[in-house]
Amino acid sequence: MGSMNPWFKRHQRLASMCLLMFLCAPSTAFAQDFEPRRWTQLPVGTNVVGVGYSYTSGEIDFNPALRIEDTKFDMHTAVLGYARYLAVFGRTARIDVKLPFQSGDWNGRVNGQPASTSRTGMADPELRFSVNLIGAPAMRLKEFMKFRKEHESTTSLGLAVGLRLPLGEYSSDKLINLGENRFTITPQLGVLHTYRRWSFELTATTFFFTDNNNFFSGNDLEQDPILALQAHVVKTFSWGPWIAAGVAYGWNGETYISGQPLGDEKNKLLYGVSFGVPIAKTQSLRVGYLRGDTLTDVGTDSHSVFFGWVWRF
Template identity: 45%
Template structure:
């Protein structure tokens, strides 16, 4: 069941992240047909948040506890390998800071927006069952996979139109994505680009309308596999976040973020595994956040 172990390590790398951007190594690693993958994760994020100076918010911090449930189902699309992903997050978030020089804190508890995603590997191993995939990996120490996907974030999370800080976005988010992973023996290198496209939030704070320009993001990963199913990865990512307009007025909130992460995974049982992850996110502009995230993810196949 060596291939199942390798696949679980890949699945564990798809860990939850509290922010809009994520770092997701081995996105395009082949999965065997006739298998299902489930996962549950917890991520704690804390750090400083920098608001537009016009809002008169100082010394703002955030603490977020995120619980995520994942489901992945590979299937055959023509002769290509495809997969369907579902992610449902539950979030407990607390913001603290000085609003007009007065101490203020806000806490939200509830579901964040769920995400659906369809992915297709257009180059690389074709759709195979577990035995065929085992034979392929045993005879191909070096291979490359190229994939494309589209994800849709649904506006089903907790949202209050009379609040500025919410867990849900009250808008659809479409994310086309393309990338590749090159595997050579015990090493893998991956590069992925994403484009975030937003529909309007027509029920923004106090009846306003919020529009947002697209976001372009890149991420790259270097993964090393060791004996007994252990692995480690180093990840880097960046994103150019589009400016938003509220009631047709520019909101002066363009952001540029830099992300870095380290992940470590190990087997738990025959078809189960655990991943530990640390992620750092820093803003390169005056608006954004500097945060640290620590997470643990469990996954299983059946």
């Protein structure tokens, strides 16, 4: 890690503002990782295709010394996703692929003067592999249906690893980008307990970030790991619909510009509800709301609404 670039020293307030915007934007890994029913087991050979849209708006609070006020953002996100269930050494495994596209606007006042920017394009795609280590074995459809009828209560333990690829829109001459120009690696451990039509999920995640050696104005960007816990309660009704409520907490994750710490450790609370309903034998719709609150004086408070269509075959 070298010394801080002279440009950053001369423009530290503006650079810090834009960096915090970049880190607190709704595209952060922690917010996108909030997902109920991710450990639900389905028959081997099942494919799932989904299309989703979310709208997020919020406010960003900065250190008063930066003289940045009334900072707000709006973000539109469309996601195309695919998942497949398969057997690995007799256990159920799942492969996920997500391809996101985003359009966002940021505006506020810097030293009393209005400032704004916008971005549109592809964000960083995500891959995820998960496997059920403890619990029911991998099963085809007939075995799966029989097992569910015979077992009203089950508990499983799953392990997963996610990878966010640096393929989204990125330019080193811009401080705010939809892509992050770095890999994000997310190992996860999850527990799922199901009793009749109720499910209880707990997931522990660590977000590891590689360095961005092509950050703005010749600087390097580094970030400590983010630690997170999330829990969900899901109720499934006899005729197919389900409703879920969840909460998540994330902390740590301080960032460094060319070795200089920014003192921006995360301390974030997420909570939300979602609802799914079948519209055909193999299709369903999902809607939901997610609230994000920073538990420090500096950070982002946001609201998100989302809906999606899912086809299972």
